Amino acid sequence: MNIEVAEVRQTLEWLSSISDETGPGTTRLLYSPSWLTAQKALKEKFESLGMECRFDAVGNLFGTLVGSESPERKIATGSHVDTVVRGGKLDGQLGIFGGYLAVKHLLETCGRPKKSLEIISMAEEEGSRFPYVFWGSKNIFGLARPEDVTHLKDGQGVGFVDAMRGCGFDFGDGKVKDDLDAFIELHIEQGNFLEEENVTVGVVNSIVGQKRYNITLRGEANHAGTTLMRYRKDTVECLSRIVVHCLDKAKAAGDPLVLTFGKVVPKPNTVNVVPGETLFTMDCRHTDAAFLQAFTAELEADMKAIAAKAGIDIEIDNWMNEKPVSMDANVVSIIERVCRARQLNYKVMHSGAGHDSQIFAPRVPTGMIFVPSIKGISHNPAEDTKLEDLCEGIKALAYTLHELAY
Ligand code: HGY
Ligand code: MN
Ligand code: MN
Numbered sequence: 001m002n003i004e005v006a007e008v009r010q011t012l013e014w015l016s017s018i019s020d021e022t023g024p025g026t027t028r029l030l031y032s033p034s035w036l037t038a039q040k041a042l043k044e045k046f047e048s049l050g051m052e053c054r055f056d057a058v059g060n061l062f063g064t065l066v067g068s069e070s071p072e073r074k075i076a077t078g079s080h081v082d083t084v085v086r087g088g089k090l091d092g093q094l095g096i097f098g099g100y101l102a103v104k105h106l107l108e109t110c111g112r113p114k115k116s117l118e119i120i121s122m123a124e125e126e127g128s129r130f131p132y133v134f135w136g137s138k139n140i141f142g143l144a145r146p147e148d149v150t151h152l153k154d155g156q157g158v159g160f161v162d163a164m165r166g167c168g169f170d171f172g173d174g175k176v177k178d179d180l181d182a183f184i185e186l187h188i189e190q191g192n193f194l195e196e197e198n199v200t201v202g203v204v205n206s207i208v209g210q211k212r213y214n215i216t217l218r219g220e221a222n223h224a225g226t227t228l229m230r231y232r233k234d235t236v237e238c239l240s241r242i243v244v245h246c247l248d249k250a251k252a253a254g255d256p257l258v259l260t261f262g263k264v265v266p267k268p269n270t271v272n273v274v275p276g277e278t279l280f281t282m283d284c285r286h287t288d289a290a291f292l293q294a295f296t297a298e299l300e301a302d303m304k305a306i307a308a309k310a311g312i313d314i315e316i317d318n319w320m321n322e323k324p325v326s327m328d329a330n331v332v333s334i335i336e337r338v339c340r341a342r343q344l345n346y347k348v349m350h351s352g353a354g355h356d357s358q359i360f361a362p363r364v365p366t367g368m369i370f371v372p373s374i375k376g377i378s379h380n381p382a383e384d385t386k387l388e389d390l391c392e393g394i395k396a397l398a399y400t401l402h403e404l405a406y
Helices: 005-016 033-047 093-110 135-140 160-166 235-253 289-309 329-341 387-405
Strands: 052-055 061-065 070-080 115-122 180-188 201-207 209-218 258-260 264-267 277-286 313-322 346-351 366-371
Touching: 005 033, 005 093, 005 387, 033 052, 033 061, 033 093, 033 115, 061 093, 070 093, 070 387, 093 115, 093 180, 093 387, 115 135, 115 180, 115 387, 180 329, 180 387, 201 329, 201 387, 209 235, 209 289, 235 258, 235 264, 235 277, 235 289, 277 289, 289 313, 329 346, 329 366, 329 387, 346 366, 366 387
Parallel strands: 070 115, 070 180, 180 366, 201 346
Antiparallel strands: 052 061, 061 115, 201 366, 209 277, 209 313, 258 277, 264 277
């Protein structure tokens, strides 16, 4: 099978250029103008292959190449069309354009499949605009509830529902998709295991559990010049003590535990005012559910003690709690068998990033295929993968889809 480098480069540049910012990287947040442009452009691309296309109520895009013998049963691939702010050109996007190229190639070289092949461009996975993740895949399986999002606003105060309806979409009817016999997601590794071990294809067997928090510290805004140090209720000082304490604890816990304080918003964020309030986020992940639960419970207790000692109020909102998920053993073995048969240089590994596949896996036989990330960089405009590695990953996907659908 010959996936052309030139076609991969061209398709990659085309999709990743649809962004709400002109700077480096891609910024395509849920229900933003570029998000709508990308979904509509992908629909045209899928239709150019003769696929039947439809949007569901919330804006997930489904492109279906109808099968010749069992059209009602589907083998799906795909990923999320949204990105982080100034993200890379591959996270999520590879799973969509790579799926398109794999299906295009299978159609050209093997003709129509027996089961239908479906590419899903999921509306949202990152949680970058609103504090809610997997909005796309959770709606596919009836797991998303309107009450989870009706109160949410983005950083500019735009409401979730207004943004959704502004793109012509609305809440779904909760119907669960039940026509998939398998889902295979092609994705960048976003870490450096594959590169370090000089391996081209990752066959994912499990995805880490992850917990995300919004935490608010409330002290007292005051004059930077007249307020002596002993009278201050400085929330940035309290935040700093919390962050150093928790990161030291995370380092002591060792791999594969990871802990990130990715967003810090001091208020009033002014040079000559003691910050009276600070909002910050915490993201903690581990492959073991019990360890993750115990470790984060400890961190919550430690934060409360540090805040109490400083005479500062703390409010802890754990808005995401996803358990670790295993991929389907049979699907993993099929992908491995395909890699061996085609002499692809692969290894089995876990994923340190969350993916739509973790929502599919408990409901559909699911597998993931990784390609290496150069220097392990992701969620950054420098996110990149060698073109020849992208081709190998798309080939591994195409061969796997062929095993399952032809
Ligand atoms: O954060 C993650 O793990 C994923 O990239 N959304
Ligand atoms: Mn991501
Ligand atoms: Mn992703």
